[in-house]
Amino acid sequence: MLEGYAEYYSVELSQKIRRGNNESRRKGNLTGGKLPYGYKNVDKKAVIIPEHAEVIRYIYDRYSIGVFVKDIIAELTSKGIMYNGKPFAQNTIYNILKNERYSGIYRFNGEVFDNIYPQIVDTETFNKVREKVNANKFGKRSEEITYLLKDKIVCGYCGKSIIGENGTARNGERKYYYKCCGRKKKTTDCNKQAVRKEVLEKIVLDCVIEQIQKTNNLDYIVNCLMQEQQRQSQANVVLNLLLKEQHTTENSINNIMTAIENGGTTNTAMKRIRELETRQAELERQILIEKSKTAVQLTETQIREFYLQALALEPKLLINYVVKQIVLFDDRIEIQFNSPIMESPDNRGFLLCEKSVKLAYKVPHRAEITKLEFEIELYV
Ligand SMILES: [Zn+2]
Incomplete structure (x- = not known):
């Protein structure tokens, strides 16, 4: 009883504090806590520090046209611009690039306040940069990009692995491809074209998900697994x-x-x-x-849920678990599936369809890849 009351009291108290803070926020006041780089606290109001604001805008402008973070740091350092007396750290730059307050917006508990932080970066530039940072997840460099189909995909012409590759377009945009290793390292005289990463991954994932979710395919998988379990x-x-x-x-x-x-x-x-x-x-x-x-046995429902929901939400798991090999040609893709009862890929595939199916895939609204109308062949 006493414990319950103490708990109730502290919850009520913290709610009161929260209400008070939100009142302050609605008036555009600061409510304590450290201010981000670029602002100072003057009578509970956030005020822009002009020389810092200039640095912030410089960082946004350079990043938005594709300059790498490490190069931005080198540029700032060469101009003698430091952060707490030291060159900017990569993390500091990414935190600046991700901080919505610079666009004048502050979010707290689902509420949006636009009257607390005066805007330093215009909304258009902020959104452009945010997209770029998100595309490079966690702001990391392209080397950390995950090539989903890696280790599973081979060239249909020379049999070598297909590996990830990236390049920078003239406008600074990073682009990612799957390219034949034989062609890239010139160990074969292969002419297989490189394929845009996101295009190929979408085609393969869509196709695999569509196939495993077909009723007769799923029934087959579930039956195999139930029998194996027994x-x-x-x-x-x-x-x-x-x-x-x-x-x-x-x-x-x-x-x-x-x-x-x-x-x-x-x-x-x-x-x-x-x-x-x-x-x-x-x-x-x-x-x-x-x-x-x-x-500890799985029920039929659990197996179905795993295939219908979990795998579809986890592309990496899906590819690792379900796909045995992908053979890539310029005009078609062969997808070979793992046996559902095998823990690791071996020589046995499994029958997904009564006969091989041909599917033409085209990603809409992408002018540059209309030539990639792949045919997909599914193999047992
Ligand atoms: Zn090749």
Whole structure:
């Protein structure tokens, strides 16, 4: 009761504080806490520090035309512009590039305040930069870009791996491709064209998701997995051996007990019984462990959910788990699927469709890739 009251009291108190702070925010006042670079606190109001604002705008302008963060830092340092007496750190630059307050907007608990921080960066530039930062997730450089199909994809012409590659367009925009390794390293005389990363990934993901979500395909996968699960639990060799030993141990104990009842006690018999009883206890423990292992079984619904929802939301998992190999040609893609009952890819694929299917894919609204009307062939 007392504890409950203390909890209620502190919740109420913190709500009061929160209400008070929101009142202040609505009046455009600061509510404590450290101010971001570029502002100072004058009578509870955020006021722009002009020389810092100039640096912030410089950083936004350079980044928005594609200058790398490390180069922006070098430029600032060469002009003698420092941050707390030291050259700017990469993280500091990214924090500046991501801070919405510079565009005059401050969000708190779902409320938007546009009267607290005077604007330093115009909204258009801020949005452009934000898109760029988001495209390079966490503001990292292109090297950290994830090529989803990596390790699974080979060239249909020379058989070499297809690897990730990037380049910078004249306007500074970074572009990402899948390119034949044989062609790139000139180890083969392959002429396979490079394909835009996002285009190829979308085609493959869309196709794989569409296929595994088809009722007859999903039914097949679920059945395979259910049967395999059953087979494994029946074939739990360890458990069967333990159960067998438990049975013989019990019999032995009974036999000795009968012998003792009929003909008096011997030390050897008593010693033997104690040994058997110790063993019996240990067997019971191990049997419990083995039974709990086989008891953890997936239901049909869980398997369906995994394929219909989880995998579709996790592209990397989807590709790793479901796809065995992707063979890329200039005009078609072959997607080979893993057997659903295999933990790691092996030579066995599985039957997804009764016969191979040809699908033409085209990503709409992208003039530059209209030539990429891939045909997709699915293989067993
Ligand atoms: Zn090739």
